[in-house]
Amino acid sequence: MIQKKICMIGSFAVGKTSLVRRFVYSIYSDIYQTTLGVKVDKKVLRVDSTDVELMLWDIYGEDDFQKMRWSYVRGSSGYLLVADGTRRATLEKALALEQKAREEVGKIPFILLINKSDLVQEWDLDAVLESHFNAKKWTVLRSSAKTGENVEEAFTQLAKKMLSQP
């Protein structure tokens, strides 16, 4: 079976762990529990009649207390760049992380997830910012680990992108 490594990258408290838990175990909790360290989960996904085992590296969020170790991303076929729609700063952090990822692991497929779409009325972003990403030809999805919106879709789309890579 094809195995692919996917990393969850983003600032702290954007919902990376919740997205993985929703995707792998179909569970969600409203209580924020910070991730210390790295956790690897696996899930088999059927993409265009091909079974792919995804190894999901849920990496702790970067902030002043924990710096990202880029060695964790080594060997990844793609990553989900996660930002929290209610915190504009996390999107700026996502931009910086994408740039750094490109330097460290080269150009590999990724999808930007603007998470917490269930709280869209509290979102701190505007259409201009989103069109900025579209202009960069990034794949941007609004997601919610709480409602499950675009969670499966994001992993599937990323898997397709990874499989289409030479």
Add this chain to the structure above:
Amino acid sequence: MNTLLGNFLRQSGFVLLERHEDGSFGLLSKAPEWFVQFWPAALCDDKFSIQENSPFLENFLVDAEIFWNSGKAGLCESGTWIETNAAGEQIALEARAMHLDGKQVLAIFSPDTQYQEKARVLQTARNSQLQHERLLREIQKKEILLHCIVHDLSQPLSAIRGSFDCLALGNDPESAAKFIELGKHASEQQESMIREILSAFAADLQADLNAERNINSAPDLLSTAKEAASMISPAFSAKGVRLSVIDNNSGQTNWRVRGEETRLRRIFTNLLENALRYTPANSSVTIGVEDEGVSLKAYVDDEGPGLPADLRPAEIFALFGKEKKNGGKAGLGLYFCRVTVERWGGSIGCASLAEIGSRFWFRLPKAPLNGIDSAVKKAEQSKDDRKRMKQENRRRLRILLADDQEDIRVLTTHQLQRGGHEVVVVGDGQAAYEAVQTGNFDIIFLDEEMPVLTGVETVRAIRDFQKGKGVSNIIVAFTGNNTPEDRVRLMGAGFDAVVGKPFRLESLDAFLNDPTDIKSLGSPPDERSRKSGASLEALLQRVGGDEKLLRQMMRTFLRDTPERLEIISKALKRKNGTDLAYYAHALKGSLGIFGAGEAVRHSQSLQDLGRVGDFEESGRVFGLLQEEIAKLQQNLRGYAKEAKAESSAVGKEVQSKAKKAKKRKR
């Protein structure tokens, strides 16, 4: 291996593994239970693969390999990772690559206590960070809000200032009236904005919540929708947009929802203002209500361009969540609607309609019914049934009401609608004239003193328009100038009847039962109310025993009067006779509602003095008027309390008296 460091690591709980040349590992120390559950092969094999069961370690060994081959001193750390055992427990692990006694060693340990402590500190730090960010966002929002408020509030001010500038330029009375109306409209707009802001951010939220929990004051969704529609209808008329309330739920009598009436009305007003903003001229806006079992739904349909494709409904109701292309206000209106509806346990949303326009809707839980409420409901139901039967037996009239005073509009509209009539409400003569050109009415009520076109000018314009068309409405004048001479003057101008303010709603009702009997209209001043307002019973009689309406009228009066007095005082200071007469007249209308005969007399004198420009005498009369109004305000505040305690008893008694009186008349 018995180096000092090796011993220290063993005692510290590290599992030491030697890396062999073929890439496999062998134990250099005892394997504790936590280790064996992940790498059971370690117990039986001298050489085993440590990376096989751990993608994390597999990744780390790349770095470790580089370190070992470099021959550097020191350590290469993996950082923390989590493994899950067969029981589903998550174990934190850390690894170190090092050289010990000439061997390439991998040390793994489970930093359980340190990990828990580290996680706790990090959790606290991040929670604080998130809280800090939230506070910053709140501060930022408030700053933006402040900016928006300043910006939005300054717009009506510009209009007011512009009106003053125009007034200063010329003395054409017609233009002056127009500019005064413009300024008034702008000030009303500003007042409404301030109310919105206060509502959205009121500090006494808890007090409001307590009020909302009082199920006996649960508002009626349908009648509140009608009231809101009636209040806002002048703006719709001005833009040429038809506004209608669908009321085809003949079997439904309970439209009571959880909430509070004033704010429910504001929700409707906000949704209607929003609909008006996007609906083009000569189109329609419709309000409707639906019973959904445990909840009631209200909606406002417009014929505008529909919702922007790139905007989600939830975003539209966000703070500052307006559609930016078309401007609008600070984006508070719909935010207020959402916050309020959600606070009452309801939901709100919007969607584009299939062909044209959009629908804004909200859903509120039905007001709970306890024993008392059930009894009240039953009584109301039978009352409503009787009322409906009675209404079905008489003709439903289409009535145009034009009055620039909100309290008179509300009072009269309420009474007319209670009588089962359809009412179109406008705020000035010009709007009334335009409404007559586009719609058919059985009866037209015109206030005598209105902005843009006065009552007399309007009746003349309507009669001219209808000449030769075979149409002639019954047109009735509402006036505070109710002397025999005034009546002759007004009838000569084209009115069919004259109603002096204050008028009794029951006489209005009698007139509407038989509009051809214009003699039934007449309103001698209430002798009992010469001093400072009628008794509570008399006031209830004036509003047909409707205590809710009376309370609303009292609230409006107590809210608006200080401002009106301030305007009159300023007009006196500036020696502006026109303003003085105009606002004294407006005040007179409100005072008349409460039967404050003496205050009405002083207002009339002030109006007359303003017209002739006698400011010395005006000052004295104004003093007397203020005294009378102070007494009336005191009485009304007392009544408001008294009304709460006695309302149902008195209301029922008055209603029963009114019914008996009607029977006797028949």
